[in-house]
Amino acid sequence: MFSDLSLLGWRDDLYPQLPAGAVPGRVARVDRGAAEVITAFGTHQAMYGSRVRRASAADPVALPCVGDWVALSRLPEGRYELTEVLPRATAFVRGGVSRHSRGGLSGDGQGQVLAANVDVVFVAEPSMHSTDFADLGRIERLVALAWESGGLPVVLITKTDLFEDGLDDLLADVAATAPGVDVHPVSSLTGDGVDLVRAHLAGSRTAVVLGASGAGKSTLVNALAGGEVMETQQVRAADGRGRHTTVHRELIPLPGGGLVIDTPGIRRVGLYDMSDGVDLVFSDIDELAGSCRFSDCAHVEEPGCAVLAAVESGELPERRLESWYKLQREAAWMARRTDARLRSEETRKWKVIHKEMRRSGRSRP
Template sequence: MFSDSPSGSFSGSIDLSLLGWNDSLSLPAGTVPARVARVDRGAAEVIAADGQFQARYSARVRRAAADDPIALPCVGDWVALDRLPEGRYELDAVLPRTSAFVRGGVSRDSRGGLSGDGQGQILAANVDIVFVAEPSMHSTDFADLGRIERLVALAWESGGRPVVIVTKADLFEQGLGDLLADVESAAPGVDVHAVCSMTGEGVDLVRAYLDGSKTAVILGPSGAGKSTLVNALAGETVMDTQQVRAADGRGRHTTVHRELIPLPGGGLIIDTPGIRRVGLYDMSDGVDLVFSDIEELAANCRFGDCSHDGEPGCAVQAALESGELPERRLESWFKLQREAAWMARRSDARLRSEETRKWKIIHKEMRKPGRSRP
């Protein structure tokens, strides 16, 4: 059962099916299942059938993470715990994930170019719904459509279902319908809802996505009202909140870690720190789904390898000239396509480097005195 603690912690005997456990998940012999609620350095706060506690990583988990950071346990993971002789638990394995929200290790260098190592960072696992939160009121513009497109692309790629939430709807006095239409055009086929957590507007619509034992993660910039929405869904204060700075309209980092929070009546939500910059990672279909309108136009170009940048018979450029396709959206598509291709090249180069390093180690071992040769 859930405890009455406002921290969202558990006490007593816990029915893991309330957390999404099902018997199709297989465990290594002699271990017990648990779900990761929070991650600390070298350990994780986990929820098992007999309570919520901290479990340190086994040597096997640390070795796997050294080879691939994506293998690190993260919030939402189902894990196998091994009970040690002294009575405490050790996190011995991460069970296969049904979905994973991963952002690329992309940053900007001093010249504004892309830099990074091609590796990713996993933000949440085994998520059914990805709520993309975008505040309806900014100091300079009403919504960052490019950020919405980027986060929705990553949400599709994760295996979860994206839903866009336009928060702080009470601050938008006129034209909310036009704003929602702009957001819908930036995320074709994705549900878009206006929400005001303070008044309760739209909160029930959001809660309806979490029926049963579904898990959601909420993503967006600092000041988007993520923690306020989590509190509204929980019906109590489970996350601290702060006001947006009046000077520049930017939010403060209230949430400093990712945390799995149970909700009354079922469902779980993962609150996350504000995201300033999100790089793409291992994209295959996410960008295509977000820009399905451009993909449909491109299918009508005269040439199959059209780059949509001046070729004759380009249906994409024709739509741009007629006003059917906004220039901002085409530029965003070009940008994400370039970034996805860049990340793919970086990932391929990293894999080749790791393969070369592995064979160098093997050859070095084979050259040691006393080793037999094939």
């Protein structure tokens, strides 16, 4: 029971948006056509009203999602109906991925909101995944989406109790991968680093935990909650991959204050309506580009390219430039998905870039 909605993160600017006679609540979990909503007087299952169904049919991003503030109306028979989704302060949106897409890009360009009204985005990456170190490319992608959501990204290198040597080097590599982002080593089993994570949730801040299966998301949520609120499983010994223990997103109020949204493991996250997220993740490349001879340098084979010079000198890892190529291309594709002419121009541009790279023997972006 939350008599004070501010403990759930309620914002006073939402009052004018609340329809007359409606009850405000926050979505803790969604099912098909209904949501579990926490209100000041208890938790209720609410079916979607006609207005919500029409809006979500026109645009899937309008579907209620975990973290949303919504308006409920009490029906004569005593049950509740979710009649409106209130304006979101932030939204973590991934691009749609269909079986007909190429390279993970959706054919229809539709997005899916994974979490709403989130203050902090925890990007959880295990310190070791099977025999490999942390997936730096996945960190770059999730941090870009976190910046774009309006939330504050924080990278958590989890399961550090299983990492024997080289942790400092790994943390340095991750810090270079996510410039300006806090990076914390965490072991949920030993408790090391958990207090640093909890500090990001001071007051009534809301965080979402994102990462691949086996990253230790649910174990971290349990450590923050001080008890077993989420089921956990061990990573498979044969291949080091995690099982999808969490099969739904869920908003969990924490005993010491703050809220956290646990999510299922993410295999593939497409970019959606990116503007500044990729630039913020690759601020080192953006800074180098300021010294390129040409202002429109594509960093492929142009003379006087400061970015390529940095790769040649070892100042900039080639892997990072290739990751920049990939995310820039995907972000541009998504931005042009509704304009056939611009999409055709983008295709021609990348054909030229690929031709130049094949001729020079460099890796394809």
